[in-house]
Amino acid sequence: MTQNNEVRVENERQEAVADVGDQGYRKALKRRHMNMIAIGGSIGTGLFLGASGRMEIAGPSLAVVYIVCGLFAFIVVRALGELVMYRPSSGAFVSYAREFMGEKGAFTVGWLFFLDWGTTVIADITAIALYTHFWSFFTPIPQWVIALVALIVVMAMNVTSAVLFGELEYWFALIKVGAIVLFGILGVFLIVTQTPIDGHRPGLAMITENGGFFPMGIGAMFVIALGVVFAYGGTEMVGVAAGEAKDARAVVPRAVNSIMWRIMLFYAGSVVLFTLLMPWNAYKANESPFVTVMSAIGIPHAGDIMNLVVLTAAMSSLNAGLYSTGRTLRSLAMAGTGPKFAKRMNKAGVPYGGILITTGLGVIGVFLNMVVPGQVFEIVLNLAGLGIVGVWASIIVCHWLFVRKMKAEGRERPSFRLPWAPVTNGITLGFLALVVLLMALDQGVGRITLIAFGAVIVLLVIGWYAVRGRVDAQALTAAIDVRGREDDAGTRGAAGADG
Numbered sequence: 001m002t003q004n005n006e007v008r009v010e011n012e013r014q015e016a017v018a019d020v021g022d023q024g025y026r027k028a029l030k031r032r033h034m035n036m037i038a039i040g041g042s043i044g045t046g047l048f049l050g051a052s053g054r055m056e057i058a059g060p061s062l063a064v065v066y067i068v069c070g071l072f073a074f075i076v077v078r079a080l081g082e083l084v085m086y087r088p089s090s091g092a093f094v095s096y097a098r099e100f101m102g103e104k105g106a107f108t109v110g111w112l113f114f115l116d117w118g119t120t121v122i123a124d125i126t127a128i129a130l131y132t133h134f135w136s137f138f139t140p141i142p143q144w145v146i147a148l149v150a151l152i153v154v155m156a157m158n159v160t161s162a163v164l165f166g167e168l169e170y171w172f173a174l175i176k177v178g179a180i181v182l183f184g185i186l187g188v189f190l191i192v193t194q195t196p197i198d199g200h201r202p203g204l205a206m207i208t209e210n211g212g213f214f215p216m217g218i219g220a221m222f223v224i225a226l227g228v229v230f231a232y233g234g235t236e237m238v239g240v241a242a243g244e245a246k247d248a249r250a251v252v253p254r255a256v257n258s259i260m261w262r263i264m265l266f267y268a269g270s271v272v273l274f275t276l277l278m279p280w281n282a283y284k285a286n287e288s289p290f291v292t293v294m295s296a297i298g299i300p301h302a303g304d305i306m307n308l309v310v311l312t313a314a315m316s317s318l319n320a321g322l323y324s325t326g327r328t329l330r331s332l333a334m335a336g337t338g339p340k341f342a343k344r345m346n347k348a349g350v351p352y353g354g355i356l357i358t359t360g361l362g363v364i365g366v367f368l369n370m371v372v373p374g375q376v377f378e379i380v381l382n383l384a385g386l387g388i389v390g391v392w393a394s395i396i397v398c399h400w401l402f403v404r405k406m407k408a409e410g411r412e413r414p415s416f417r418l419p420w421a422p423v424t425n426g427i428t429l430g431f432l433a434l435v436v437l438l439m440a441l442d443q444g445v446g447r448i449t450l451i452a453f454g455a456v457i458v459l460l461v462i463g464w465y466a467v468r469g470r471v472d473a474q475a476l477t478a479a480i481d482v483r484g485r486e487d488d489a490g491t492r493g494a495a496g497a498d499g
Contacts, residue, residue: 030246032170043176043266048310049127050231050381051271052292053285054224059215060207060275063268065228070263073232075428076392078418079399080239081256085414086402088248092239094331097394100401103335103471107464109394110332115456116233116387117321117328118358119380122365124318125150126380129369130286131311135304144369151362154315158322159355161348162244165323172316179309180266183290187273190297198296202277210279222438226446229392229435230385231267234317235259236395240324253416322355329354336470382439382449383456389432396432400425 295303332338
């Protein structure tokens with residue numbers, strides 16, 4: 001059976017489960033938008049800025065951490081992809097949690113996702129300000145002013161339409177991918193020709209003569225695990241965007257499957273190149289490693305061009321953060337567990353209420369850029385990382401419950417599925433628990449972040465008891481199964497594929 005026929009059968013045979021939070025959206029995102037959103041989600045500020053700070057801690061072994069965490073990121077997105085094939089939804093994690101874990105689960109997941117992307121928005125506007133200060137022309141402008149301007153500009157573009165979001169993300173992602181590919185080609189050329197960079201001759205000697213592959217010991221790899229998870233935060237964006245895609249079941253499998261090789265090539269490959277081109281301790285936390293290398297090469301304006309690229313990457317991440325939180329907050333609000341203002345949607349089908357709420361949180365980030373400009377990025381990075389761990393865990397749990405439901409009802413799962421479930425689910429949850437445990441062993445920022453996250457949990461409990469009386473019964477009854485007729489032959493044909 002061809003892929004198009006499989007998609008048609010699955011569209012016809014999968015149960016139609018309605019979620020009140022999906023009302024009002026337009027299916028405007030095209031195949032090229034979805035493919036680039038998948039790329040944009042998997043390549044962001046975590047690579048372009050965060051890699052420098054993590055190399056200061058772990059050196060070349062950062063590449064190993066990127067590969068291990070990337071594997072689990074792929075498992076999470078593959079599980080999400082199967083849920084999307086079952087039922088595309090703009091509420092994504094909130095909508096699936098509502099169906100499989102009830103409204104309490106939806107409330108928890110939704111607000112953890114808001115914590116994740118709300119704090120990421122702060123990290124992104126901080127990164128934009130840091131990148132802009134690379135040029136002396138902007139140095140006199142306070143960091144917080146640049147952060148505020150970036151927040152307002154991207155917010156204005158985001159509330160215009162979902163199509164504009166898709167177009168922006170398409171071109172942002174195209175620039176990022178193109179720049180990394182060109183950087184890789186240039187890096188390989190410099191290594192092969194042994195061209196000196198800032199007095200250093202590139203090659204394996206850059207690693208062997210600077211402490212080896214584990215210059216800070218194997219333990220350093222575990223310390224940076226949460227930061228690497230943060231770097232992969234956004235890979236799940238394809239699940240949110242699927243709710244506004246013209247034919248989600250046709251485009252999501254390809255978009256999801258492509259994430260794995262991008263992780264290997266862009267993240268691990270880039271780190272290996274960095275450490276072969278220059279000593280790992282030449283990279284500093286407040287500057288993109290790409291800019292460090294290009295500035296050291298000596299090519300006129302090379303550093304300026306690469307800085308413009310990483311600035312684009314931060315704008316892309318900020319764009320995605322406002323997009324996703326706007327949809328998530330609306331899904332919560334439609335069920336009565338989020339602010340009523342988040343329900344508001346303009347004529348273009350954009351939930352501007354939720355976007356403006358996230359923008360308000362970004363203003364807090366502007367204030368932080370005013371009072372502690374040097375520490376903002378690291379402060380929010382860890383909180384965002386914990387939010388991502390929570391969201392990823394919820395996706396895995398929802399998928400686990402979905403698999404159990406399909407088995408109990410004697411029904412076939414979609415042909416595009418997470419292999420070896422539920423074993424894969426259990427291993428992934430164990431990995432995420434280990435990441436949190438490793439934070440507890442870090443006596444510095446790690447424990448402070450866990451204490452702060454403990455306060456978040458307390459606020460979630462208080463918040464649930466405050467809103468549970470307002471839960472909209474319509475949102476719950478709307479999630480009841482409405483089964484259509486199954487095409488038995490199509491079911492048998494799709495059952496064995498990709499499993």
